[in-house]
Structure formats: C-alpha cells, structure tokens
Amino acid sequence: MAQKKRRGFKAPANYDPNRTRAPKRKYGGAAAGRDGSGGSGSSGGSARARRGAQGLGSAEDMSNSRGSGIGGAGRRSTAGGRPGRRDGRPETRGSKPESKGGRDDRTQRPGGAERGAKRLRPAGETLQNYTPKVWRAEDASGRSFGDLGLGQNLVRTLGELGADAPFPIQVATIPDAIAGRDVLGRAETGSGKTIAFGAALVERMLILKADGRFGEPAAKKPKQAKRGERVSRGSAGATRKPKALILAPTRELALQIDRTVQPLARSVGFYTAQLVGGVPSEPQVHALERGVDIVIGTPGRIRDLVERRKLDLREVQVSIVDEADHLCELGFLEETQWTLRQTARGGQRLLFSATLDRDVEELVSEFLVDPAAHEIERTKSTVPHRVYMVMREDKDAAVLEFAKIPGRVMLFSRTRAAAERITEQLLDAGVSATSLHGNLSQARREINLKQFATGKARVLVATDVAARGIHIDDVDAVVQLDPPQEAKTFVHRSGRTGRAGRGGQVVTLIPRTWQKRTREMLDEAGIEPLVFEAYEPGKQPRAQRRK
Incomplete structure (x- = not known):
C-alpha cells in the first residue's frame, strides 16, 4: 500500500515564534517559579533550587551565591544583586501578583495600615515614629x-551560665x-542581647502554653492490637511543630x-x-x-x-x-520577609541589633505593630x-x-585569600x-573557632564573617589589618574585645x-584614638596587654 506523502508543518495563523512557554503549574495552579513566588504551598521549584539554599551569611560568601544559595532557594540574581526573573531581566515590583501572605496583601493583615504608615528616618540611626x-x-x-x-x-x-544580674538591655x-x-532593641556588642531575647522568649512561650495558645492536638489513643496484627510502637501523638x-x-x-x-x-x-547551611540537612530533618x-x-x-515540606512555620x-x-x-x-510571612499572622516580632537604621525599614514597617523601642546609651569606650x-x-x-x-x-x-x-x-x-x-x-570553621576559644591557637585571622555575634571571652586585642569600609x-x-567591661x-x-x-x-563611631601616627618597623613601641 502506497504510503501517503508527508507534508511540511504549517503554522497556525496566531503562531508567534518569540512567545515564551507558560510556566508549569503545581499545587493548586500556583506558578512555582524558581524565585519562590508560588507562596507557602510551593515545593521549591527544582532540586537545583533546593540545593542552593544554604544561607552562608557573610559578606564575602555572597560571591558564591550560585552554589551556596545566597537567595535562599537558588534564586537567580541580576548583576546588581537583586533577585531577578528566570530570563535574567530584573523583576519589577507589582508586575505579577504574589501568593497569599505576600507583600500585596499587607493592608489586609492585622495592623497592616499602621505598618505601612510608620517608617524609619531615611538616614541616620534615630527611629522615626518609634521614639x-x-x-x-x-x-x-x-x-x-x-x-x-x-x-x-x-x-x-x-546563674549557671554566669549571668547573675541583668544588663540594661535585658x-x-x-x-x-x-x-x-x-520590640525593637538596640545596644552595643557584648551587652547581653542574646540573653535578653532568649530568656524572654522562653518565659513568653510558657505563658502562651498555659493560656492554650499553642493549640496542641490531644494525644491519640494507641490502637488496640488484634490477634495476628502488628501495631507500630511509634509515637501515638502528632509531631510537635515549632512555636518560635x-x-x-x-x-x-x-x-x-x-x-x-x-x-x-x-x-x-x-x-x-x-x-543552618553548610552542613548536611538530614540530621536537621530528623530533629524536626x-x-x-x-x-x-x-x-x-x-x-x-x-x-x-520538612518544616512547618504556621504555628510560630x-x-x-x-x-x-x-x-x-x-x-x-x-528571604527574611518570605520566612516571616510563613509564620502565624498577628504573631509577636522582635528585632535586635547593635545598629538599627534604614536597612531594617521594610521589616519594621511590614511586620511590627506599635513596637516598644529601647536603646541603651552608648558609653564612652574604655578600650x-x-x-x-x-x-x-x-x-x-x-x-x-x-600579631x-x-x-x-x-x-x-x-x-x-589575604x-x-x-x-x-x-x-x-x-x-x-x-x-x-x-x-x-562549616565543620572547619567550628574546629578553627574552637582552637582559638580554647587557646590552642593564640591568633585568629578572620574576615568580616567573625565581625558580628562571635563571643569569645578575654580577647586581648583586635588588629584591623585592612580598614573597614564603614563605621558600622x-x-x-x-x-570583639573589651566585652562586658573587660579590658x-x-x-x-x-x-x-x-x-x-x-x-x-x-568621628561617626564616637571614638577618639589614643594614637594616630605613622608606623616605623622596630621603632614603634609595642602595644601592651591591658589588664
């Protein structure tokens, strides 16, 4: 039988060769793009996007954003560092609707109108409308x-941790x-901010639990085993979800x-x-x-x-x-905005730092309602x-x-490299x-930091990854081999030195x-240097240890 002659492809009248394919839809029709705009129901887009979410958390780590997920979930960025579209063009705010809990429904959230009205001062570190x-x-x-x-x-x-009396920030x-x-809390480094919010958090959780605000499900009765039937010996109750x-x-x-x-x-x-990123996630998943x-x-x-879907923040x-x-x-x-939107609406929010300025403007205006703002007076440095x-x-x-x-x-x-x-x-x-x-x-970081903390290594050479939050007792001197770019x-x-009144x-x-x-x-940092002069090798008197 003679085979029918094959004809060439004839495009329809409305065919556009430059038209891009519509994004695939997942979980209820929400577009699950790589930029995470699919909302809390998104599965994360792809395995590559999930592998990228490591959160390195240091200024120099941002250069590894593709492999370590500086955007959190493998988010692709433009040259300016802002998250972009999948085709590489910068994403315009308001160009597409966000999912439930996104920025566009800010006024629908409890206190949304108030949050949108209160802003921080465009410059400086004095809080506007939050005296x-x-x-x-x-x-x-x-x-x-x-x-x-x-x-x-x-x-x-x-008391066992060595905190016998509270500091002013506490x-x-x-x-x-x-x-x-x-709460908005601002105090100098080494002033006890971690104990301030940590102790208050635990006490607050006890109050919420006593008031029945956690909504913990009642424990299920174990299933009665029938003859010849095997029954799992696992936990009878539901898995406890995080509340903070x-x-x-x-x-x-x-x-x-x-x-x-x-x-x-x-x-x-x-x-x-x-x-945290940089370590395998399996032990973290088992803990959850x-x-x-x-x-x-x-x-x-x-x-x-x-x-x-290994972590549920809806009960936080x-x-x-x-x-x-x-x-x-x-x-x-x-990433922070996205994460906070996954938590319970109307929840309590606390922001702490040594310098609260315009960098946190969007967080304060969106998530904090009538916060209590506290500032510890900066004392003259004795160092x-x-x-x-x-x-x-x-x-x-x-x-x-x-050194x-x-x-x-x-x-x-x-x-x-330096x-x-x-x-x-x-x-x-x-x-x-x-x-x-x-x-x-991460494992090498912890080993090196432990060596310095225990005295096995007397000198720690670090980048700005160690400039914040690293508490090591009795650091006798900080030497800045390269001057920082800003007073902050x-x-x-x-x-890192002179903490809690030490020398x-x-x-x-x-x-x-x-x-x-x-x-x-x-001048901006409020520091009057004891010495500001030229250095000559061998002629400059060596700085002595301050008791």
Missing part, C-alpha cells in the same frame, strides 16, 4: 532577673517581650544563639533545633520529625526546609531577628584605639609585630594561628591615603 526609650547603666542597678518577670528555673539557669526589653509586645523562630545572618551566630537559648529552653521542657519548639537558623536553610507565635540590619546588608531581606599609617613595604613587618601582642589576638583582613596568606605567614614565623572565613566548610563595621569589629585594645592599620576617611569614620 526609643534610652536606658543607662544605672537603670539596671539593684535589679534581678526575677524582678523582670522570669521564673525560678530560668533565673537558676542564667532590663529594658524583657518585661515588654514577656507581655507580648513587638530565631533568624540570624551567619551560621556562627546561629550556633552561638543556640548555645545560650538551649539550656534555658531545656530547663522548662522545650527543645531547640539548629537549621522528632518535634521541636524553637528553631534557630539562617534564612536560606529555613526556606529550603519549608519548601521541601514568636519570631526574633538578631542582627537585623546586617541580615539585610547581606541580601537576605527578601584604647590606635591608628597607624603603614607603607606597603612595611605591611608584613607590621602584621608580624602586632605578637601578648594574649589572645584577632586579626581582621578584607579578603579570604586571611589564608597571613595565617601561613604567622605559622612560618612560629606564631600559633588559625583562620576563619567563607571559603572554609568598625564598631562591630572592635566589639582590651584595638589597632587599625591604614594606608596614608586613608587618613581623612578614617578620621571621619572614627
């Missing part, structure tokens, strides 16, 4: 944690947090928060889970399956677990964002600051000389040193062309 109450050191004198509303179990555990914020108000969330910009800060909050939570029967009450982690890994009643401004600086604003102008050919000699300051020393460099090079230089010179930067795995970073780097010193090495810029930065 902060300023607290001084003497306001905390004679007060105890019991006076602030904490129970005996928490007071006893705080006196200022704990009562409002326990009462259920949204703490977000941090870096892995190290999240782990440090957990070390403080975990003993407080365990003392009253609550459990915590660390959800067993049931947790408080999750502490970075926005990238938390979003990844939510999109994989209290959300805390630590170092909120730094989290926004690192490009996690969108001496020295600034030396160093010629390029004298830089190596200066690094070696200041030999007696005691425990932290050296800050601008790049990861941190590794300086560490090798010090080791060759017989100085016990280790490094901390974004090129290291200068304050946070310097805060220390800060040395900053600058090129001669940075004199004017450095003086402006010091």
Whole structure:
C-alpha cells in the first residue's frame, strides 16, 4: 500500500515564534517559579533550587551565591544583586501578583495600615515614629532577673551560665517581650542581647502554653492490637511543630544563639533545633520529625526546609531577628520577609541589633505593630584605639609585630585569600594561628573557632564573617589589618574585645591615603584614638596587654 506523502508543518495563523512557554503549574495552579513566588504551598521549584539554599551569611560568601544559595532557594540574581526573573531581566515590583501572605496583601493583615504608615528616618540611626526609650547603666542597678518577670528555673539557669544580674538591655526589653509586645532593641556588642531575647522568649512561650495558645492536638489513643496484627510502637501523638523562630545572618551566630537559648529552653521542657547551611540537612530533618519548639537558623536553610515540606512555620507565635540590619546588608531581606510571612499572622516580632537604621525599614514597617523601642546609651569606650599609617613595604613587618601582642589576638583582613596568606605567614614565623572565613566548610570553621576559644591557637585571622555575634571571652586585642569600609563595621569589629567591661585594645592599620576617611569614620563611631601616627618597623613601641 502506497504510503501517503508527508507534508511540511504549517503554522497556525496566531503562531508567534518569540512567545515564551507558560510556566508549569503545581499545587493548586500556583506558578512555582524558581524565585519562590508560588507562596507557602510551593515545593521549591527544582532540586537545583533546593540545593542552593544554604544561607552562608557573610559578606564575602555572597560571591558564591550560585552554589551556596545566597537567595535562599537558588534564586537567580541580576548583576546588581537583586533577585531577578528566570530570563535574567530584573523583576519589577507589582508586575505579577504574589501568593497569599505576600507583600500585596499587607493592608489586609492585622495592623497592616499602621505598618505601612510608620517608617524609619531615611538616614541616620534615630527611629522615626518609634521614639526609643534610652536606658543607662544605672537603670539596671539593684535589679534581678526575677524582678523582670522570669521564673525560678530560668533565673537558676542564667546563674549557671554566669549571668547573675541583668544588663540594661535585658532590663529594658524583657518585661515588654514577656507581655507580648513587638520590640525593637538596640545596644552595643557584648551587652547581653542574646540573653535578653532568649530568656524572654522562653518565659513568653510558657505563658502562651498555659493560656492554650499553642493549640496542641490531644494525644491519640494507641490502637488496640488484634490477634495476628502488628501495631507500630511509634509515637501515638502528632509531631510537635515549632512555636518560635530565631533568624540570624551567619551560621556562627546561629550556633552561638543556640548555645545560650538551649539550656534555658531545656530547663522548662522545650527543645531547640539548629537549621543552618553548610552542613548536611538530614540530621536537621530528623530533629524536626522528632518535634521541636524553637528553631534557630539562617534564612536560606529555613526556606529550603519549608519548601521541601520538612518544616512547618504556621504555628510560630514568636519570631526574633538578631542582627537585623546586617541580615539585610547581606541580601537576605527578601528571604527574611518570605520566612516571616510563613509564620502565624498577628504573631509577636522582635528585632535586635547593635545598629538599627534604614536597612531594617521594610521589616519594621511590614511586620511590627506599635513596637516598644529601647536603646541603651552608648558609653564612652574604655578600650584604647590606635591608628597607624603603614607603607606597603612595611605591611608584613607590621602584621608580624602586632600579631605578637601578648594574649589572645584577632586579626581582621578584607579578603579570604589575604586571611589564608597571613595565617601561613604567622605559622612560618612560629606564631600559633588559625583562620576563619567563607571559603572554609562549616565543620572547619567550628574546629578553627574552637582552637582559638580554647587557646590552642593564640591568633585568629578572620574576615568580616567573625565581625558580628562571635563571643569569645578575654580577647586581648583586635588588629584591623585592612580598614573597614564603614563605621558600622568598625564598631562591630572592635566589639570583639573589651566585652562586658573587660579590658582590651584595638589597632587599625591604614594606608596614608586613608587618613581623612578614617578620621571621619572614627568621628561617626564616637571614638577618639589614643594614637594616630605613622608606623616605623622596630621603632614603634609595642602595644601592651591591658589588664
């Protein structure tokens, strides 16, 4: 039989060769794009998107955004760092409707109109419409944690952690947090912010649980076994879902928060889970399956677990964002907003940082309702600051000389490559040193940090990944081998020493062309340097350890 002659393809009249294919629809017809706009019901788009959600949490880690998910869920970015469309063009706000709980329904949320009306001042660090109450050191004198509303179990555990009396930030914020108000807290580094929100969070959860606000399902009766039938011996009740969330910009800060909050939570029967990137997610998933009450982690890994349906945040009643401004600086604003939208509406929100400014404007306006704003008066630094102008050919000699300051020393460099090079230089010179930067795995970071904390390594060479939230007792000196770009970073780097009234010193090495810029930065930070002069190898008196 003769075969029919095949004809060429004839395009229909409405055919457009440049038209893009419509996105596939998943889970109830919502477009599940890679940028996560499918809402809380999205599965995360693809395996590649899920692999990208690691939340490195440091300024230099942003260069690895494709492999480590600086956007949280493998979000593709444009050259400017803002999230973009799948075709590479920047996404225009309002160009497509967002899912339930997104930005477009802000006025529909409880207090949405108020949130949209209150803004921070465009410049500076003074809160507009949220006039902060300023607290001084003497306001905390004679007060105890019991006076602030904490129970005996928490007071006893705080004493075991070495916190016998509250600091001003704790006196200022704990009562409002326990009462259920949204809180804005600002205090210098090393002032006790972690205990302030950690202890208040646990006490608040006890109150919510006693009031029946958690809505925990009643335990199911075990199924009666019939003859010849096997019955699972697993838990009879439903898995306990988290009721509180703490977000941090870096892995190290999240782990440090957990070390403080975990003993407080365990003392009253609550459990915590660390959800950070850079480590396998299987142990974290197993912890969630067993049931947790408080999750502490970075926005990238938390979003990844939510999109994989391993983590449910719908029952979270209290959300805390630590170092909120730094989290926004690192490009996690969108991730933080997305995560907070997954929590229970009308929940309590607390933002803490050493510098609350316009970087947190969108978070405050969208999520906080009539917050209680507290600020701790900045005291004059008792830590001496020295600034030396160093010629390029004298830089190596200066690094070696200041690394030999007696005691425990932290050296800050601008790049990861410089941190590794300086560490090798010090080791060759017989100085016990280790490094901390974004090129290291999470396990290596923890090992190096432990070596420095226990004294096995006397010098830690770090990038700005260690500038915030890293608390190590008795750091005798901070040496800034490369000057920071802004006063905020200068304050946070310097805060690694002289914590909680202890002694220390800060040395900053600058090129001669940075004199004017450095003086402006010091004025902005409110620091009067003890020394500001040229450095000469071998002739400059070595800084002594401050007792």
